[in-house]
Amino acid sequence: MKGSLKLGSIAGIGIFIHWSFSLLLAFVIYVNHKSGYNINQTAWTVLFILSIFVTVLLHELGHALVAKKYNIKTKDITLLPIGGLARLEKLPEKPLEELMVAIAGPLVNLALAFLTALIISVPEDPKVLATLLSKGISGNTFFLNFFLVNIWLAIFNLIPAFPMDGGRVLRALLSFKLNRHIATKIAARVGQILALGFIFAGFFINPFLIIIGMFVIIGAQAESEFVESKYFLKGYTVRDVLMTKYQTIDANQKIKTAIKLLLDSQYKIFLVTENGEPVGTLHRDHLLVALAEKGEEEPLYTFMNRDLVFLDANALLEDVFELVYSNKSNLMLVTENDRFIGTLDTENLIEFILIKEINPQKKHAF
Numbered sequence: 001m002k003g004s005l006k007l008g009s010i011a012g013i014g015i016f017i018h019w020s021f022s023l024l025l026a027f028v029i030y031v032n033h034k035s036g037y038n039i040n041q042t043a044w045t046v047l048f049i050l051s052i053f054v055t056v057l058l059h060e061l062g063h064a065l066v067a068k069k070y071n072i073k074t075k076d077i078t079l080l081p082i083g084g085l086a087r088l089e090k091l092p093e094k095p096l097e098e099l100m101v102a103i104a105g106p107l108v109n110l111a112l113a114f115l116t117a118l119i120i121s122v123p124e125d126p127k128v129l130a131t132l133l134s135k136g137i138s139g140n141t142f143f144l145n146f147f148l149v150n151i152w153l154a155i156f157n158l159i160p161a162f163p164m165d166g167g168r169v170l171r172a173l174l175s176f177k178l179n180r181h182i183a184t185k186i187a188a189r190v191g192q193i194l195a196l197g198f199i200f201a202g203f204f205i206n207p208f209l210i211i212i213g214m215f216v217i218i219g220a221q222a223e224s225e226f227v228e229s230k231y232f233l234k235g236y237t238v239r240d241v242l243m244t245k246y247q248t249i250d251a252n253q254k255i256k257t258a259i260k261l262l263l264d265s266q267y268k269i270f271l272v273t274e275n276g277e278p279v280g281t282l283h284r285d286h287l288l289v290a291l292a293e294k295g296e297e298e299p300l301y302t303f304m305n306r307d308l309v310f311l312d313a314n315a316l317l318e319d320v321f322e323l324v325y326s327n328k329s330n331l332m333l334v335t336e337n338d339r340f341i342g343t344l345d346t347e348n349l350i351e352f353i354l355i356k357e358i359n360p361q362k363k364h365a366f
């Protein structure tokens with residue numbers, strides 16, 4: 001993610017922290033200062049926030065390490081002020097695998113809560129508890145707060161609604177008996193009904209519930225569409241969507257030649273070649289930035305995108321779906337027996353999905 005600082009890596013997974021996290025710390029220090037807290041109290045609060053971020057990291061690592069057991073790699077984990085984000089290379093689709101990967105995160109929180117419970121005593125009287133908590137974080141209440149936050153994180157993440165882990169747990173459980181496509185629809189609907197409940201309750205109890213509700217409605221919709229798209233791709237291979245018409249341009253050509261081509265055609269991404277061999281790609285936006293920075297005499301090889309993404313013509317579309325989507329402004333190269341036979345871009349795949357949605361040929365059955 002842009003604007004993230006790499007902290008290190010664990011089990012080969014890069015751990016990043018987003019810059020906006022420093023805003024959160026600054027905000028907390030400011031609020032503490034405003035409320036007249038002394039340095040000591042502020043230090044405890046900051047330490048507490050850091051401990052929550054370690055917790056979030058452990059939660060995401062829980063997902064990532066279980067995914068690794070099923071040979072699913074995690075690209076990276078980014079810590080944001082609103083929580084963590086583990087980017088898995090693909091999502092597990094077998095019900096048992098999805099269940100284990102999804103539940104691993106909340107289980108980490110429960111384990112942390114359990115361990116903390118061994119060293120603290122939680123007051124049984126809610127009034128005593130409330131007074132203790134109202135005093136803010138200190139050496140005495142640090143672990144009590146840590147315990148409660150972990151319980152809360154486990155419950156929150158287990159809400160059976162996308163994009164929460166609980167939504168995936170629910171879908172996985174339904175998928176043991178139902179087709180994944182149907183299971184997703186049911187899980188998304190359950191989540192949306194819950195979300196409406198949250199929004200309604202938010203007006204009476206806590207406005208925060210309204211935000212959660214909106215978050216769930218959007219998340220459920222996105223998940224539904226994602227699975228729906230993938231469903232329409234079932235049974236098709238990269239060969240079915242490859243483009244045999246694409247624009248090439250030599251790497252030694254200048255920006256002005258590329259601009260002319262851009263204006264003369266509909267193509268937005270060019271395949272850059274050298275002696276007829278593909279060596280890079282060039283997207284319109286990238287070209288315009290280069291024009292502004294370097295002028296129209298600059299040759300293309302100095303700034304073209306050299307990250308070539310290759311797709312096997314026989315690969316199943318549902319398997320490369322995530323990869324194609326994560327290369328939105330790139331042109332991917334389709335090969336067969338190591339021979340280059342065409343290209344593919346995200347837009348073409350989206351067009352294919354739109355056509356299949358309108359006109360689904362029964363190339364596959366349940």
Ligand code: ZN
Nearest residue numbers: 105106157165
């Ligand atoms: Zn999670």
